[in-house]
Structure formats: structure tokens, C-alpha cells
Amino acid sequence: MIYIKSALPNPTGPDAEGEWIRLFNDGTTDASLKSWVIKDTSGKKFIFGGDTIKSGEELQLNYSDTKLSLNNGAETLTLYDDKGTEIDRLQYASASEGETILAPRFQIIKEIQADSASALNQITSSKIIGGNYELWPLLLGLILAILAGFIGGAFYKRIREEL
Ligand SMILES: [Ca+2]
Ligand SMILES: [Ca+2]
Numbered sequence: 001m002i003y004i005k006s007a008l009p010n011p012t013g014p015d016a017e018g019e020w021i022r023l024f025n026d027g028t029t030d031a032s033l034k035s036w037v038i039k040d041t042s043g044k045k046f047i048f049g050g051d052t053i054k055s056g057e058e059l060q061l062n063y064s065d066t067k068l069s070l071n072n073g074a075e076t077l078t079l080y081d082d083k084g085t086e087i088d089r090l091q092y093a094s095a096s097e098g099e100t101i102l103a104p105r106f107q108i109i110k111e112i113q114a115d116s117a118s119a120l121n122q123i124t125s126s127k128i129i130g131g132n133y134e135l136w137p138l139l140l141g142l143i144l145a146i147l148a149g150f151i152g153g154a155f156y157k158r159i160r161e162e163l
Contacts, residue, residue: 001026002033003088004079005058006102009070009095019063019070021077021090024106025053033059035082040068041075070095 003024011018021038025031033048038061046066053059063069070077078089092101102110 001087002031002053002079003105004038004077004090004103005106006100007070007077007090007092007095008098008100009075009092010072010097010099012098015069015072017063019068021061021066021068021070023053023059023061023079025055025057025059028055030054036087037080037084038066038068039078039080041071044068 003026005022005024007021008019009015023033031053033051033053036048038046038048046061046068051059068077072095074093075095076089076091079087081087088103090101090103095101
């Protein structure tokens, strides 16, 4: 499946030339976009030539490729395949200076990744272990066992030396 993943409708500074749209191929095979179409709100079209997107990769279309001026206000970009079937669309209400518009499905992936990273942080942080008093007897037991091992070892050594 090919998605419109993100767009930069309002690059920092003057917009001309700096705008881009990125498509993403989440399929297991490379995809040809020959004769596919991207249409904006105003009905302006960009028709693909021989572009392909490799499996798992992105394709960036710059303004110089598409000649589509992306609205800084409300905009809908629609992607059609070579048969005119709608494949995906990216919609936004506004784009502030320098803001990358990311399609909602990719925002969810980002949030899941952030969540699992923060969960991992919590598990590994000393806060949880420090606040978990049930672990203290275990830790104390371990320290005592190690100490006993040292003392026992030293004692044994002394006896052997004395013999
Ligand atoms: Ca701008
Ligand atoms: Ca713009």
C-alpha cells in the first residue's frame, strides 16, 4: 500500500521551491507509480512519470517535480492510482511556518514508539525499584550472603594458614 505520509506546505521563509510531499510504500514489493496522480484542493494535478517506490521506503516529491503549491491554510491532497482509484489522502486545516504535516496513521506509530520508550525508561529507572519495598529483603539477603561468603572465605584461609 502506498500512503501520503507527510508534507511540508509552509517551509520556513518563502514557500516557493521549498515545499514537498512524501509518499511511503509499506508493501513488501517495489511499486511503480507510472500514471498515478496527486490532486490538490484546487483540482490541480501532478501526473507521475516512471517513479517507483522501493518496499519500505519513502519518495520525496519537491515543488520542482510537482509544481503543486500547497496551501498554508486548509488543503486536501489526494492520491489516485493509474486506474483513477483513490488510494490515500492527506488533509490538514493549516500549516504553520516550518511545520511538517504527518498523516494520522503515522502519528499513531510515533506515539506507540514514544510510549514503549517511556515504559522502558520507567522500568529501568531506579524510581520503581527504589519505591518497591518488597525487593529490599531480597536485596538485603543477597548482601548478607555475599558478606558471609567473604567472611567464610577469609576464615577458611586463616585456618589453612595456621595449619
Ligand atoms: Ca513559509
Ligand atoms: Ca505553501
